[in-house]
Amino acid sequence: MSTRFFRIRLFKNKTCLTLGIFCFLASSIYGQNQVIADSLELIYHSGRFAEKDRLQMLSDLAEFHSNPEKKLQYGDELLRRAKATDSTKRIIEAYQERGSAFRLKGDHSHALESFLAGVKIADKEENKGDLGILYLNIGILYARRGDDQNAILNYQNAIPILKAENDSINFATVLENLGDLYNLKLVKPDSALLFFKESGEIYRALDYKLGIAYNLGNVGLAYALKGENELAEKNINQATVMLEELGDNYPISVYLTFMSDIYADKGDWPSAFGFAQKSLDLAKQHGLKEQIGDAYLKLSELHEKRGNASEALKYYQNYIKYRDSVSNIEKVREMANLRADFEVDQKQTEVDLLEKEAEIQMLKDKRQKIIIYATIFALIFIFVLLFFLYRRYSFIKETNTIIEEEKNRSDTLLLNILPKETAQELKETGHVEAKKFESVTVLFTDFKDFTRSSADLSPERLVKSVDYYFSRFDEVMEKHGLEKIKTMGDAYMCTGGIHLNKEDHAIRMVHAAFEIVKITEEVKIKNQDNIMPYEIRIGINTGPVIAGVVGTQKFAYDIWGDTVNVAARMETNSETGMINISENTYELIKDDFECEYRGKMKVKNKGMMKMYYVIEPKLQTA
Incomplete structure (x- = not known):
């Protein structure tokens, strides 16, 4: 929003x-x-x-x-x-x-x-x-x-x-x-x-x-994100009352979704689903596409938390439907086909007229010139036909070259936004089935004080710095056979174990995390020209996720599930320069890395969770 x-x-x-x-x-x-x-x-x-x-x-x-x-x-x-x-x-x-x-x-x-x-x-x-x-x-x-x-x-x-x-x-x-x-x-x-x-x-x-009224609502949303539900509910209720008095029902739909979050945190699922559905109904009543999409997304999240994967995917697909603006390419193709048919009809009409004129001319002159006129007409017709065939051959050849270049370009673009196996499935079947993976490792990164320090940077230096870091991170992902999912502001998210489904994906992810930390340290040491040095936090978690592609024209490949949320919490509970992992990941990598137990720490919506810092790789003995 x-x-x-x-x-x-x-x-x-x-x-x-x-x-x-x-x-x-x-x-x-x-x-x-x-x-x-x-x-x-x-x-x-x-x-x-x-x-x-x-x-x-x-x-x-x-x-x-x-x-x-x-x-x-x-x-x-x-x-x-x-x-x-x-x-x-x-x-x-x-x-x-x-x-x-x-x-x-x-x-x-x-x-x-x-x-x-x-x-x-x-x-x-x-x-x-x-x-x-x-x-x-x-x-x-x-x-x-x-x-x-x-x-x-x-x-x-x-x-x-x-x-x-x-x-x-x-x-x-x-x-x-x-x-x-x-x-x-x-x-x-x-x-x-x-x-x-x-x-x-x-x-x-x-x-x-x-x-x-709006300010109270926004403050309530901030408290909701901080997990301070009592303050969130108090401010959102005050905002809702004021907006109802003012006759402004539009933002109430948004606040209802956050009321749904508050009750979900309390474990009151009937109330949580009730507020989300009420938000959807109000948004539909006023034709608010963005709020309809947000309500569908909230219902998808609630169903996912309750373990109903099929309903979660259905509501998520409705969310994407209202989020994306879809270009009607089929209409453009129809117009192109109609134009092509019209031009062909015109050419055929011209040929028919020439033939008719030749026939009339031959009927008028049945004497000695008939052979001459017929020969001239035949030569002209053959010349026109050969010229037309040559133009048509050149056009087809040029068109095929363009089509092949565009096909290769489309394949390259598709591989830039979708994993190779997913892109292949999409090309072969026209759609991608949502899949659940039982063991996937998810990594989140975040730059410390990014917003504060970025405010003093020029746009050029800011873009150059972020592009430098994320491009280097992409190289690390490719090196270790991991999959980048997306970036969100200064946050970077990737996974291991989805398509290159080897059992050592957690180990490979931790090695990649050490290289990411090394990249940020190199920038500070080398003092690279025009690249802003940042401190970085890293969080890793391993567990089941649901992955799929939604949309029909603008594809979006994403993963969701509790494993993703816990990985994000690992990052927010980490310290700069450190790699914070969950107990699930620790059990998979403890034989290969020296780790430091941090104890149990409170995590929003999850209660107390064990956390570990990864210190260094263990020395391998022969």
Whole structure:
């Protein structure tokens, strides 16, 4: 879940209020704005207004309309008329409203294109107020697309601008968005609470009740991630009551999923499933695709915890269905085929006309010239036919070359996102069966103080540093026959024992962990140019997982299960430069490595668990 913004403007005296909350516009604001939009629409189409007010009316219609298609329609008209009158201010407004409309339609690519066009003009004209809001919107889009690095960079661009402009609510919005990103995407609730504290103080100072309600909810979510369920439930309940009073039901769906988490932690499964189902029903009632997806994901997690793998997979597939935007490639192919058929028909018609003309000519001239004309026609026909055949041969040859190159490129891309065996199964059968593996080793890494230190880095150095580390980690995975699953911000996740199912996958994973630590130490020692040195924590666990591919056009290979959650807990309970392993992994590697028993430590949702530090490999005797 990431955040977004909405705006309220009065027709004559405009006041811009933005609040980044949950990637949807609050229903209470929608209702108020739509009433204004309906009234303005009647006036606009009646023509009862002065021509000098046309651009103002189009700007307000594009902003207030809750229907994305109408919003885009008025935004396009505003842009066209603003360009005609060379009104820079209105052009920027048009790009903002078009971006908002595309975002509501779920078309994030066009939304980003429109917002960036606005940034280019606002930056050139030094329009700081609109520039800050545009950066805020772009950050929200990147957060929604899972690009956390670009989201943070755009939020950081917006902060000094909005603060300098004394735009208190927009400034609080950026802080709330950053807190939400650290809270739910980077899973760093302590950092998130610092942002929420500052934004909450601003909302309360302004007595902005909607902002206060959202802030309470976000604080509750942070406490839920910290395992402090009483504080989480208290804040979420307060937020829910305020939102119901304000008539804003949209974020309640999100909070219900976290109430489900709280009751699942207590072991109250009927209540946990009840809150998750209520969240799904509310999201469906209001047509909130993102919240529908989140509710499906929560139900999948609950079923997985209860050991119902088939139901967990079914709900997870529904989650992916609502998460991904699927391009309708079949329609494109149909259009291409129709065009090809049309061109062939045209060629055939031309040939038929030539033949008909030749027949008419031969009938008119039955005397001496008939042989000459027939010969000429035959030569022309043969020439045209040979030319056509040559062109067709060249076209087929070129097309086959392109197809072969694209096939090889597709195979390479597929192997970059799926394991070899999974990619082969997908190509042969068109789908991949979900599988359960009884013994898999999972490793998580995380850089200490990544967020704090990254805030002082240039974007180029940040990207170069992260790419350097993860590329080296990938080489280690390939060397030891392990499988990289994904990266999440500064976290790196990999497995052993899924496809190269050898019994020594735990041992190979620990060797890989030592090499990862060595890589980070080398950066500090060698002081490599432009690479940021980081301290790293590593956690490892071994156990059963479920693995599968979901989606039809955009494939996503992932693993889930309690083993993955415990591995993540091993990492968060580790120390920098250390490799923290669970008891399951210890039993598999204890004969090959010297380990230090840490004792039993409390783990969220698991109680007390034994943990060990891996010190060094044991010396092998002949």
